[in-house]
Amino acid sequence: MTTRIARPAPVPGRSRALPATIGSQAFLLLLALAFLAPVAWALISAFKPATQIISDPVGLDLTALTLDNYRRMFADVPIGQGFLNTAVVLVAKGAITLFCAPLAAYAFAKYRFPGRDLLFGMVLITLMLPTIVLIIPLLLEMKALGWVNTYQALVLPGAVDAFAIFWMRQVIADVPDELLDAARVDGAGEFGIFTRIVLPVIRPALAGLAVLTVMNIYNDFVWPVVVASSERMATLQVVLSTLAQNITGNRVGADYATVTGELLAAASIALIPLLLVFVALQRHFINGILAGSVKG
The missing domain is CATH 1.10.3720.10 (MetI-like)
Known part of the structure; x- marks a missing residue:
């Protein structure tokens, strides 16, 4: 005699809800990145040499990071x-x-x-x-x-x-x-x-x-x-x-x-x-x- 184990019935709409949730989270993540990207760029660029901000706005050379912008700003403003x-x-x-x-x-x-x-x-x-x-x-x-x-x-x-x-x-x-x-x-x-x-x-x-x-x-x-x-x-x-x-x-x-x-x-x-x-x-x-x- 074989015993059959009853499987739980699938929850209606559950399979569709999971992709929708992932899609919503992905959209919110992209939206957050879009809002935070300019802020992150400004914070990082404040430590770059002034000439490099203009010549290479998106580049980042860790060896060239400096506090000169902050020193000059506190002296001038x-x-x-x-x-x-x-x-x-x-x-x-x-x-x-x-x-x-x-x-x-x-x-x-x-x-x-x-x-x-x-x-x-x-x-x-x-x-x-x-x-x-x-x-x-x-x-x-x-x-x-x-x-x-x-x-x-x-x-x-x-x-x-x-x-x-x-x-x-x-x-x-x-x-x-x-x-x-x-x-x-x-x-x-x-x-x-x-x-x-x-x-x-x-x-x-x-x-x-x-x-x-x-x-x-x-x-x-x-x-x-x-x-x-x-x-x-x-x-x-x-x-x-x-x-x-x-x-x-x-x-x-x-x-x-x-x-x-x-x-x-x-x-x-x-x-x-x-x-x-x-x-x-x-x-x-x-x-x-x-x-x-x-x-x-």
Whole structure:
């Protein structure tokens, strides 16, 4: 007597799903390489001699690698002052955004008061206004206050961002009202409810907002270049935009190759802080982006 071992029935669609998954991963890998290739080229070329960057852009001679571009860049460009100004603005403006936006969102999401929807709609309308439309009125206001070329002008305008309020409001709206009511019954104050109940729940979304806020402030160029025209108050992005003029102005006979090498060196230095922040907080950033996307 022979015994037949029953084989499991094939799962419908499984054979087709595997090639589709491999194809998707291959496409994403190619897309990632396309995005990373220019960054990798800039980082590597910053260590090449200036003349070699122009004569042989894609070649790489490991024996010719040098730090000359970085030495000349630090001597010609006040990039340290740009980093300092950006750090001050980043800490002050980021703290205001991450403190005020969740509080405003909590009020819009959980309180009922006359004109709430109208006021929230006005906040959303500001998202539709191009930044260029607001520059002239804001600049006139800063001039009237005597804040041109000051940290106040760099920090306060736009510190409470409408997008941050909208995002936090959508996340806080999913917090069960029963948790808040139970805390009120136990005698907790409103600010205590926010800090002890709401904040731990929305922490992933708040971490994602922190990453986006850091990126937006760090990369901001239009407003700083308008309101902080002096070299003493220039942020990093403004310093990078005037690199070529600073290099040619500080060195007689600086050619195109020299300028290119120092530009790549400065861009590489500017990339490091943002890259470190994203690598350190990428898990929180992804969780924050997904926060509130799953209902139930």
